[in-house]
Amino acid sequence: MSDKPHGGTVPGDLGTGSGPHRAASAARTEVVWQVLRTALAEQEPPGGDGLDIVDAGGGTGGAAVPLARLGHRVTVVDPSPDSLAALERRAAEAGVRVRALQGETGDLAQLLPEAHAHLVLMHNVLEYVEEPAAALADVAALTRPGGAVSVLATNALAGVLHRALAGHLADARHLLDDPEGRWGTADPMPRRFTVDRLVDLAERAGLGRADVRGVRVFADLLPGRVLDGEHGIGEQLLELEKAAAVHPALSGIATQIHLLARKPL
Secondary structure, eight states: OTTOOSSOSOTTOOOSOOHHHHHHHHHTTHHHHHHHHHHHHHHOOTTOOOOEEEEETOTTTTTHHHHHHTTOEEEEEESOHHHHHHHHHHHHHHTOOOEEEEOOGGGHHHHSOTTOEEEEEEESOTTTSSOHHHHHHHHHHHEEEEEEEEEEEEBHHHHHHHHHHTTOHHHHHHHHHOTTOOSSTTOSOSOOBOHHHHHHHHHHTTOEEEEEEEEOSSTTTSOHHHHTSSTTHHHHHHHHHHHHTTOTTGGGGOSEEEEEEEOOO
16 A cells, blocks of 8 residues: 555545535545445444444545444554644544555454454545555455445446547557556556456445445546536535445446445444
């Protein structure tokens, strides 16, 4: 996870600004957050004691801190000491406690007990690890039976669309057939995923019952001037994103794929 950029799009982090631009920022995260809220509600114990959540590669706590605010016990495992220090400052400013542990996905078994977590987040991580299958298997081992694993990964088909729209047609054609979802040697992204590949990885890791949605179908395609248009445009974008996330055709061109898989009882 050491090459993974931190502070990216995460559920519950609505960004800065106000008005339509804030709503547009929410549109980039609300699809994921909506799924996570449901997964947490399904496992919430009587009395509201909170759940054990692990954010593998959670960086500076963009997802962890909002989850801790909801009363859950959250642990972030990340290889970057700088990111973990920023996480601790962020948690302190929010008045919550988040446990910070330094390590890679391969260290999870040594850092935390097996079947420890009700929910494990693995957002923007599989693109950067050396062996995605092994990393997801490590995360699955950390998950309790009946618990859930949330994976957010870059969509290869969206990469094709974005390169084509930018005028890089040869890159788009190469990416369409590349097994790692890359458009060339200069591509800064180590790999991208298709829905089928993510589902296959989850099944091989022993996870089942996957809920797959597209994230950021339109939000990354709209020019900024659109958000400065009519009143309520940000809220309209948010509603459109939520509907497109589960649309059979539109979800396939989303910038990211969100997979929530449950560990069998």
